[in-house]
Amino acid sequence: MKYFRSHILVGINETSVAAGVHDFVAELRQEINKHSLQEEINILETGPLGFFGKGICLTVFPENVNYENVKSEDIPELVSEHFLKGRLVKRLMLDSSGKFSPKFNYDQRIVLRNSGIIDPESIDEYLGVGGYEAWEKALLNMTPEGIVAEVKKSGLRGRGGAGFPAGLKWSFTAPLKAEQKYVVVNADEGEPGTFKDRLIMEGDPHQLLEGIMICARAVGATKAWIYIRGEYKLCINRLNHAIEQCKEYGLLGRNIFESGFDLDIEIKIGAGAYVCGEETALIESLEGNRGNPRWKPPFPGVEGLWKYPTVVNNVETLANVPYIIKNGAEEFLKYGTPECPGTKVYTILGDVAHPGLCEVDMGATLRTVINEYAGGMKKGFKFKAALVGGAAGVILPEKMLDVKMDFHSLNQYAAVLGSGAILVMNEHQSIVDMLWSILRFFRHESCGKCSPCRNGTQQLYSLISKIKAGEGTMDDVELMLTIAQTMQQTSFCALGQSPIMAIRSAIENFREEFVDITSK
Amino acid sequence: MYKEICGKYAPTKDNLIYILHEIQDTHPQHYISEEAVQVISDYLKIPSNHIYGVLTFYSMYSTKPRGKNIIRLCESPPCYIKGSDNILRKLKNALNIKVGETTQDGLFTLELAACLGVCGNAPVMMINDDVYGDLTEEKVDEIITKIRGGK
Incomplete structure (x- = not known):
């Protein structure tokens, strides 16, 4: 094995690809070779680095320095200063004051622990960090009942939005006798502001596959589908590549490890519909239909894809599973709160100093996430509100910055954690405008199956447009609440039940803005 | 040409979304024509109204010719x-x-x-x-x- 003086990790994701990272790496390699440093400096193309700077980002180990927005023309300076002479290039560093270091993140990672550290396209690197040990353990040393019990004990809750306990979900399907059962992975991430699943899949695809395998074993499924949105090209390529590697290594296929267990994983590509994040709509789409949700019950766990028992789980949920099985539920319970153990991956956007991705203990406050993981507010901006959970989420004012963020605590304030998207707004931004944009989104994404949602989203959009144009009254504002409440009580699926969240939180917390704009 | 694309997939309904993707991606005008719908309908033995329903439901598909x-x-x-x-x-x-x-x-x-x-x-x-x-x-x-x- 070769020993290198420094490792340059280059984050390859949709963002950096858009910034031309492939050409960049080739040029960087050339420059390194030009200085004959190729034996000393290793360049590693990896997934998301755990911070989300602009453009092309690099992390250099062992120095643990992060560079962001590095361009081709910076390469000569970077190589001659940092890699030849050992002087850091301050102007390109993520935070030249050194106060904000994503190193802090590494201490409490579960889902992202390998992201940005291993090469996501190499199964050997995943194996090198203990990958697939949980799969081996689950398959050879544990019974399906034992796996379900362990996941139940861990208290892992679904990370897709609703927070349903994963072990409980599995326990509905596991004991059923059926000639076929399925696992479906919901990778149709469409909640505005959310891209955590994309980065989890880009950064560590094998971890997701391992989670799927363990789930399949626990519930007795021999076929798994990953339903992924068509735009996520890099994820699709990496997952396909990872599945091929697993087949080669005998981790997937027939009679795995001579246990008599068969499993096949296949990718299905979506075609663009927000409602397909709803599990029964997703199943309809997999069957080749319009993505209209189904009546529940029967729940998919009992009667799902082609009427067979089907467990549908979010990407992040399954990515937690290998850790739980390998280290035991006790280890997992050390993270987060008693009601919501574990960590949560957030995407923080808007007017913070370092928008990006982070993995934080469940129950951390919004203030902690913004200040410690996103570097606080952007210089010159003051916090006004945060949209937490995407369009189906809530608008939280400053007074709620210290509420614990987990499924349980937020529920007490009629708020939701949702998918983990945090969109931070500054004091100049208008809540009415924001609500307008959210309601426009719902109007567009309503699938049209049930009338409360189909008509309700249209009416809400008309009313907020009228208010936004300064032609509305406070009666219109109250009417929005009534409509959204009716939708919550009568809509067929979560899509129509969701707009009330944003509407109520906006009106309750920022009533004066609605009064102002309607009294002009 | 549409027949060839269809032939790459088993004639089951769940392949509809895949077939539509490929037909649209390979068409120079990135859309799905009535003719294509008819070919798929014959191949999968599902009514063309079902295909049209799927086609217009998802935002990535187009029934109108589009630019390069x-x-x-x-x-x-x-x-x-x-x-x-x-x-x-x-x-x-x-x-x-x-x-x-x-x-x-x-x-x-x-x-x-x-x-x-x-x-x-x-x-x-x-x-x-x-x-x-x-x-x-x-x-x-x-x-x-x-x-x-x-x-």
């Missing part, structure tokens, strides 16, 4: 608060078309999209498979000019 470069600008809240409306106005002006239309030279089609999952770089648009982030009006000009030059 399909611009999909995100209009979801994270992009909206970063000024996607200004970018839309700029695109409309630069291309001289409305949303859903194609330029006369067949080079561009302008569409709106829900969240593209690249919110860290809002406002964002995709042109075919490529993502363009941190858009400004100047950047839009550059991108359009570059594509026009390269055809």
Whole structure:
């Protein structure tokens, strides 16, 4: 094995690809070779680095320095200063004051622990960090009942939005006798502001596959589908590549490890519909239909894809599973709160100093996430509100910055954690405008199956447009609440039940803005 | 040509979405014609109204001929608060078309999209498979000019 003086990790994701990272790496390699440093400096193309700077980002180990927005023309300076002479290039560093270091993140990672550290396209690197040990353990040393019990004990809750306990979900399907059962992975991430699943899949695809395998074993499924949105090209390529590697290594296929267990994983590509994040709509789409949700019950766990028992789980949920099985539920319970153990991956956007991705203990406050993981507010901006959970989420004012963020605590304030998207707004931004944009989104994404949602989203959009144009009254504002409440009580699926969240939180917390704009 | 594409997939309904994707991606005008719907209907033995229903449900499919470069600008809240409306106005002006239309030279089609999952770089648009982030009006000009030059 070769020993290198420094490792340059280059984050390859949709963002950096858009910034031309492939050409960049080739040029960087050339420059390194030009200085004959190729034996000393290793360049590693990896997934998301755990911070989300602009453009092309690099992390250099062992120095643990992060560079962001590095361009081709910076390469000569970077190589001659940092890699030849050992002087850091301050102007390109993520935070030249050194106060904000994503190193802090590494201490409490579960889902992202390998992201940005291993090469996501190499199964050997995943194996090198203990990958697939949980799969081996689950398959050879544990019974399906034992796996379900362990996941139940861990208290892992679904990370897709609703927070349903994963072990409980599995326990509905596991004991059923059926000639076929399925696992479906919901990778149709469409909640505005959310891209955590994309980065989890880009950064560590094998971890997701391992989670799927363990789930399949626990519930007795021999076929798994990953339903992924068509735009996520890099994820699709990496997952396909990872599945091929697993087949080669005998981790997937027939009679795995001579246990008599068969499993096949296949990718299905979506075609663009927000409602397909709803599990029964997703199943309809997999069957080749319009993505209209189904009546529940029967729940998919009992009667799902082609009427067979089907467990549908979010990407992040399954990515937690290998850790739980390998280290035991006790280890997992050390993270987060008693009601919501574990960590949560957030995407923080808007007017913070370092928008990006982070993995934080469940129950951390919004203030902690913004200040410690996103570097606080952007210089010159003051916090006004945060949209937490995407369009189906809530608008939280400053007074709620210290509420614990987990499924349980937020529920007490009629708020939701949702998918983990945090969109931070500054004091100049208008809540009415924001609500307008959210309601426009719902109007567009309503699938049209049930009338409360189909008509309700249209009416809400008309009313907020009228208010936004300064032609509305406070009666219109109250009417929005009534409509959204009716939708919550009568809509067929979560899509129509969701707009009330944003509407109520906006009106309750920022009533004066609605009064102002309607009294002009 | 449509028959050939269909033939790559087993004739089961769940392959409909795949077949539609491939037919649209390989068509020079990136759309699914009535003729294609008929061929798929015969192949999968499902009524063409079902296919049409699926086709019009999902935002990635089009029943109208489109340009060589399909611009999909995100209009979801994270992009909206970063000024996607200004970018839309700029695109409309630069291309001289409305949303859903194609330029006369067949080079561009302008569409709106829900969240593209690249919110860290809002406002964002995709042109075919490529993502363009941190858009400004100047950047839009550059991108359009570059594509026009390269055809």
